Amino acid sequence: NAGVMQNPRHLVRRRGQEARLRCSPMKGHSHVYWYRQLPEEGLKFMVYLQKENIIDESGMPKERFSAEFPKEGPSILRIQQVVRGDSAAYFCASSPGNGKQPQHFGDGTRLSIL
Amino acid sequence: SQQGEEDPQALSIQEGENATMNCSYKTSINNLQWYRQNSGRGLVHLILIRSNEREKHSGRLRVTLDTSKKSSSLLITASRAADTASYFCATESNTGNQFYFGTGTSLTVIP
Numbered sequence: 001n002a003g004v005m006q007n008p009r010h011l012v013r014r015r016g017q018e019a020r021l022r023c024s025p026m027k028g029h030s031h032v033y034w035y036r037q038l039p040e041e042g043l044k045f046m047v048y049l050q051k052e053n054i055i056d057e058s059g060m061p062k063e064r065f066s067a068e069f070p071k072e073g074p075s076i077l078r079i080q081q082v083v084r085g086d087s088a089a090y091f092c093a094s095s096p097g098n099g100k101q102p103q104h105f106g107d108g109t110r111l112s113i114l
Numbered sequence: 115s116q117q118g119e120e121d122p123q124a125l126s127i128q129e130g131e132n133a134t135m136n137c138s139y140k141t142s143i144n145n146l147q148w149y150r151q152n153s154g155r156g157l158v159h160l161i162l163i164r165s166n167e168r169e170k171h172s173g174r175l176r177v178t179l180d181t182s183k184k185s186s187s188l189l190i191t192a193s194r195a196a197d198t199a200s201y202f203c204a205t206e207s208n209t210g211n212q213f214y215f216g217t218g219t220s221l222t223v224i225p
Contacts, residue, residue: 004156033212042202042215043157056211091156102147103213105156 002027004094005074006106013082014114021077021109025094032075033093033103034067043091049075079111087113120203120216128224133190135219137203138183144206146179148188151200151218160188160201195225 005024013019025032030051035043045059049069060067064082069075079086089110093103121136139146145164149157163170163179163186170177176189190197200220204213 006156035215040217042217045212045214048211056209059212093157102159102162103157105149105158107154107156 004029004092004104004106006090006092006109008109009107010110010112012112012114015083016081019079019082019086019111021079021090021092021111022074023077023092023094023106024074025092026104029094029096029104031095031097032069033095034075034077035091035093037089037091037108046077082111082113084113087111120201120219122219123217124220124222126222126224127193129193129195131193133193133197133221133223135188135201135221137186137188137216139186139203139205139214139216140184141205141208143181144210146186147204147206147213148175148177148186149202149204149215151202153199157202190221193221193223195223197221198223 004026007022011019032049034046036046037043047060047067048056051069052071064080066078089108091105091108093105095101095103119138127133143165145162147162148160150160151157161172161175161177163177165181174191179186200218202215202218204215206213
């Protein structure tokens, strides 16, 4: 009964490159949430997706960031033309329904921008 | 911002003592949840308390909720070194689409 799987665990990119973060939700979960955590801070909501739909992207920066959750395969958080300020831990969570049950978190991807 | 605020930011206690962490929030809520995060790991759900509940227990955890003061507390009794972690409270948006997390309390339990 695998939990939420995120990969890679660590990702290093140079400024201007693209970063792709993957998240496979728990089996049976069709709702995925992405959060960003800066050092010594709490998690900041970025985007909430269901299969093939973006439900709420109010926490996502307007430029360079995009997310998808295709019918088949993991959810992808994509950051184009990365900058130093994108360095953070990115967490994915999944739940079986809309916000009414606890979210189950992956162990995150730590993104470092050189 | 609807974000919760935990207090204190950091807490250091001896093993066996009780640890109390507080959380304040700004808007009306349907429920409030507490999560734990070990260093380098994701968050683990601990307990959910609904807005019509005042107190809830789970093992060594006791959570209270005071909606009139918009605050909650998490009490860990008879702490253990393994309880060392950061603890976050989270509230749910009106739409249920997102959770707002506080900045966390870093708990250190000294063996």
